Amino acid sequence: MKNVAVLGATGSIGGNTLDVIARHPQRFRASVLTAHRQVEALVALCAQHRPALAVIADPSLETELSRRLVAAGVRCEVASGHAALTAAAAGGLCDTVVAAIVGAAGLESTLAAARAGKHLLLANKESIVMAGPLLLEAVATGGGALIPVDSEHNAIFQCLPGGRPELRGSGVRRLILTASGGPFRGRTRAELADITPDQACKHPNWVMGRKISVDSATLMNKGLEVIEAHHLFGAPAEAIDVVVHPQSLVHSMVEYVDGSVLAQLGNPDMRTAIAHALAWPERVESGVASLDLAACAPLQFESPDLNTFRCLALAFQALRAGGDAPAVLNAANEIAVEAFLAGALPFLSIADVVEAVLAELPAQAVVDVETLCERDRTAREAARRILRNAC
Ligand code: NAD
Ligand code: MG
Known part of the structure; x- marks a missing residue:
């Protein structure tokens, strides 16, 4: 038990x-x-x-x-x-x-x-x-x-040899994170100017809390997941790719040096990843319906639009900067999303706030939890000041 x-x-x-x-x-x-x-x-x-x-x-x-x-x-x-x-x-x-x-x-x-x-x-x-x-x-x-438990990382965990969360020596060439593209996939920047919180929270495939729903709409969620994958699996930024897959049936993939690509598939329902994580290394029934591939076909894959969805590019930037830059990115994003959900910030300005805070607080080495939390507070204050000045 x-x-x-x-x-x-x-x-x-x-x-x-x-x-x-x-x-x-x-x-x-x-x-x-x-x-x-x-x-x-x-x-x-x-x-x-x-x-x-x-x-x-x-x-x-x-x-x-x-x-x-x-x-x-x-x-x-x-x-x-x-x-x-x-x-x-x-x-x-x-x-x-x-x-x-x-x-x-x-x-x-x-x-x-x-x-x-x-x-x-x-x-x-x-x-x-x-x-x-x-x-x-x-x-x-x-x-x-x-x-x-995050479905992409759970998928990668399942595609690694023996669920070993360490890439070195396992013949892995790269991790391929899938992204649904969110509710605004294919839209131009001009079409995103007047997005409301309720529109942003209406995810096509998943029912989730409001913060992660907005993150999915800006693609910051995928950006956070790239950083998450880097830490969980010890993968450098160059070995992590993102591909947009609107059906959300392929939850992520691992490519090996021999050209094999292993994927984990399933209906978009978090209970699969949760049941896997709860029972690991065993398997238990999760309540998720069996996947009917023929009914779901065709499966599409496309490259993400980093110019429209700048948050994903900013997350890669923070990962490459290293140190506490991801913490600064996260703090600025939390404040910006909160402001957007409160109707106080336009959708497209979420990326502007994050970018400005990252520019103001260059990466420092992570020493301990206390300094990291202090940095988190500083980044939140910077984001709030930028918001005040913008209004
Ligand atoms: P949610 O908003 O639905 O639920 C958040 C939970 O956290 C609630 O129980 C709330 O009471 C609690 N909480 C919020 N603020 C708190 C605080 N200050 N102190 C203590 N408790 C607090 O969010 P969610 O969609 O369930 O997401 C939870 C986490 O899981 C997020 O980090 C999200 O990125 C991640 N995640 C969610 C999904 C999903 O499908 N929802 C998928 C992958 C990852
Ligand atoms: Mg996820």
Whole structure:
């Protein structure tokens, strides 16, 4: 029996994870559930999954959470605040942690799970983008495992020999990340000027949280994933390619030196990657329908348009700059996306804000988590100032 902490249980990945867990009550138990502020949703999940501990990140909501759990007849421990979240990720109530908080807010708990030697199922790509080397070091010293849940990286993991997350010596020539192209594939810059948040969040193939949906529309999501792949698999920027594949059935590929290209396919449903990561190295049923290739044909592939979707080019730039540049890119992007979702920034200006912050804060070496978090704060302040000046 695996005891699973689902960090970000009320989100899209959290919900899909709980769906898979509920299919296998003999194998998995959701022992810890956490949320940011969604008390009602968290209580409903607790009533269904009966965890040992529920954590609400916003401390002002702890009393309300306790009261509502009692009213719902749910008996479990209750805690609140970021320290409680981190303690839960590292604590004895779980052996497996699904890191499914969105954004840099997930960094601390992800690192804590890694240091504690948990089986870490990583959806929170922002934490590895920000702190790749530190996270990998924490996994190594903690002695646990890191299994990618992001569908592209999970696909690559499945296409590598024996799921070995290390390219050196394995005959790999390059990693090919597929991108759906998002809702605005094929559009010109002029056609993107008046995009609204709701249009940007309407992804053609996946239902996801709003932040990652906007990232998918700008292709920043693919940019973050290129950096994620670099860290997870030790691949240099030159060995990572992106190809647009609108059907989202080929979740990514690995090319070997003999010309073989291995791909992982499946319907676009995150439960496949989640079930793979939860059961690894075994396989369990996920609830995902069988793939009907004939009904999906033809499969298309095309090059990304880096002039229209500049965020992808900026991510490659940050990866090549190295050091803390990816953390700066991520912080600026989080602020810009927040402003776009609030209706305070045009869609095309997200890339402008990221570019300006990267220019203002040249890459520095990553020393430790404290300096990295300080850099994250500085980049957020720079992005907010640029936003204020632009309005
Ligand atoms: P979401 O917005 O649906 O859910 C986010 C979860 O994090 C919620 O439970 C929320 O309560 C919690 N949260 C948000 N801010 C928090 C904070 N400050 N402190 C504590 N908890 C907080 O997001 P999602 O789509 O599920 O994505 C989660 C992560 O997984 C992201 O990093 C995303 O990039 C990654 N991911 C998502 C998908 C997908 O299909 N949704 C696919 C691949 C990777
Ligand atoms: Mg992905």
